[in-house]
Amino acid sequence: MMKYLSDMNWWKQLSLNALTLLTALLAALTVAKVHIDWFTSDTINAIAQFIVAFGTFFVGSLAGIINTYITERSKKKAKEVAEKYAQEQAEAAAAKVAKAKEVLATTAENPETTPSTEGPVAETNITVQ
Template sequence: MMKYLNDLNWWKQLAINIGGVLSSILSFLSVLNIHYNWLTSDSINAFTSFIVALGTLFVGSFATIVNTYLTEHSKKKAKQVAADYEEQKKAEAAAKLAEAKRLVELAKQAEVSNTNQK
């Protein structure tokens, strides 16, 4: 559930869905000639705006808290992940260099054998 609550698009979709349901209820009641002073299109728009504002507040607060107050364990883990990534990139670069050297050596051997055959 938390992965949805810290997503602003989720809050916007929630506001759209609630606004649509409330608008449908307003239309249904209007057809039946039932009117409530507090249920108008303006109050529905205000309510959906409130939901988006609440979502913005929640997402902003959550992001600030998570990014500001990381635990020591999380910081160590992040450093370890970065170090592992660096080691992986170095190993990949070394493997590519070794492969390139091998191909150059094969090309030299092929050139020498072509020269010897002539």
């Protein structure tokens, strides 16, 4: 919808459609011998010009609002999201490092529980005295 509202050709086409509709209405009223003093071809042209003028004003105002306020707010929100994501990633990495240090500290205290690096199954030598 927004792409139509920001396109001046769309507003011109809308005014042309309104002009056509009002001209047909004027013709139908003329044939029916109904005369309204203010409803003339000049009034119809003024309405069509008003639609184009309103479209120009609307598009210009909307572009100004978007570029000034909405874009700034969007940039600020995107920056906040990016900073939050980076912080979460740093916390996750710090948690992994802390867990690795904890595992190393545990294995340093109990060397018997240290996993073997020899093949898939480690042999244990148990001697009974």
